[in-house]
Amino acid sequence: MPSTAPAYKVIGAGIIGLSTAWMLHRAQPTARISIIDPAPISGASHWAAGMLAPTAEMQFEQDELVELMVRSMELYPKLVDSVQKNTNVDTGYNTEGTFVAAADAADRQHLHDLLNYQHSFTRRADMLTLSEARRLEPALSPNISGVVSIPDDFQINPRQWCSALIDALKSSGVVDFESRPATDEDLGPSSIVCAGLGASSILSSLGLELPLRPVFGEIMRLDVPAIHRPILQRVVRGFVNDRPVYVVPRTSGELVIGATSREDGRDLPQAGGVLDLLRDAARIVPSVRDCDITEVGCGARPGTPHDMPYIFRHAPSGTVVSTGYFRHGILLSALGAQLGSALLLGTDSELDAADVRALELCGQLK
């Protein structure tokens, strides 16, 4: 009975909106879903490197965020699988694991301290000898001081993954994409706002002042010349003179380099950030120097005061909000989609204990 089927509006066609729409569709296959965005996959989902790294990305004193990251990582394989069954678009999901390399002795100490924190969450993480590490990743510099292997930290290619989600959603026959900005009329109990940084202005008409701020970062894409392929099998993260850097190899031969973070409101890539990234990446993987630069960009993550996302139903209007995923939007999207869709469908009472706990941690603005 499609004519009486419920209808939902998802505002924002980045990874959060698209994943949420997919979860909605899976839960209620006949429901009509409108996805409203003038420029799909144009925000953080366009820029992100796509690491799924609950272990490597742990930061001290963020225990509650780690809970969310671990929980979301558990949901990811099934989410990817369900989408992959409904599209021919490759998702760029890669389960080869992650290395974290330390440049100097102080960086090695940092790595060691982090290892203890990672083990306190019973995550797998093992210090390798340099020769062990270089046997597995020969492109690693011989002049580094330590490598930790994290076999359960993966990656996905966010641009491909979002394209796959769009394709699967379109194939469903019940999802429409509306290429327009959201208006006040789009808000209400059947709507979920997943518009990243754009959520602030959309929600302000409800009197809801969401404290989102843009946290900018330089990100580069490089093409690996044939002579160096495959340059890496795994994601290689690094600490170089206490600066983080990541070098993410795609099966396509593309390399993604990033990790800078600044809150100066400037939305173009800065020379200092690009310099640091290239120097630090080449410190860990010297053949990065020989790669062609195909893109130098700058993206903004939607930052929040406590580094936790906001997933809650705004009681006065009934609108569901799902934004503020900050540095971990790609990883947290699976959990965000599960919680956001449950709130919208009103099935949150059926969630299991871990999800209810996650919802509590995210729902600070309820």
Added chain:
Amino acid sequence: MPSTAPAYKVIGAGIIGLSTAWMLHRAQPTARISIIDPAPISGASHWAAGMLAPTAEMQFEQDELVELMVRSMELYPKLVDSVQKNTNVDTGYNTEGTFVAAADAADRQHLHDLLNYQHSFTRRADMLTLSEARRLEPALSPNISGVVSIPDDFQINPRQWCSALIDALKSSGVVDFESRPATDEDLGPSSIVCAGLGASSILSSLGLELPLRPVFGEIMRLDVPAIHRPILQRVVRGFVNDRPVYVVPRTSGELVIGATSREDGRDLPQAGGVLDLLRDAARIVPSVRDCDITEVGCGARPGTPHDMPYIFRHAPSGTVVSTGYFRHGILLSALGAQLGSALLLGTDSELDAADVRALELCGQLK
């Protein structure tokens, strides 16, 4: 009598072709000139930083090339003036002078040796104290080891300058731009080939194998934030651990950084080159770090075996050739235009001794 006026074809609408066409027009104001290029200002003229630096760019054991550079520099002011009178497009001609900075003690020795060579050509070049240099250019790093001031090395903005040339040529009423590749029918005694690297394939149908090769280089354009403007008044060149680098300030607030050179056939900017440029530029002018990157590119200069341009008339076909300007195409364009147009017009017998000497140096393939 326009119907009986002579007609010329200029193949190539880069700086050499455009300057040559302008000289042709100045010499024979009623002559019809066709300028043939499917993509004007798309080669080296698009990428070049535009330094007019016969003194700073001297290289040991290139005495004959220095002769050409000095001669061309003498012709530049009048050339710019004649164009500027016929267009409202700003040429970006800037006569503020040039500094050359040395990073470490070895670089300072290099600077000192070069100074002696420069003085042997009676060029003005003066070693400054660091405090003198930083009084004039406060953005210079306090951690450099020496600065030479070269007051007579200037700069022009090649993209603007070529646009001004096109505008002046179009305003003449006797010049047509044909947006198409040149064919064999375009060659002959009324034609001059100024197609840069493209000259090789155009001329091969004449049985002329011109040994041009692409010499690639990374080049970046940055936007200087308001807080740092003006970041520099002068062109600042540097030697950093024996690597050359230049930082060219435009009055628009744009900064151009370049100096790499490679002959590996790869036409995308390489990470190693960009890394070296940014690191070396920031070594000399630290606030480069705070600038926004607006363009990361890679251009190719038409290299020749002896580093000298080719300007000659190909006797069998009558076609005039003017190409192979290598690293100094912007500077040498004034001389190249003078000599090339004289050859085409048949007025080369009226040239003065210095120009005849230059023509001899360039005419190796006669």
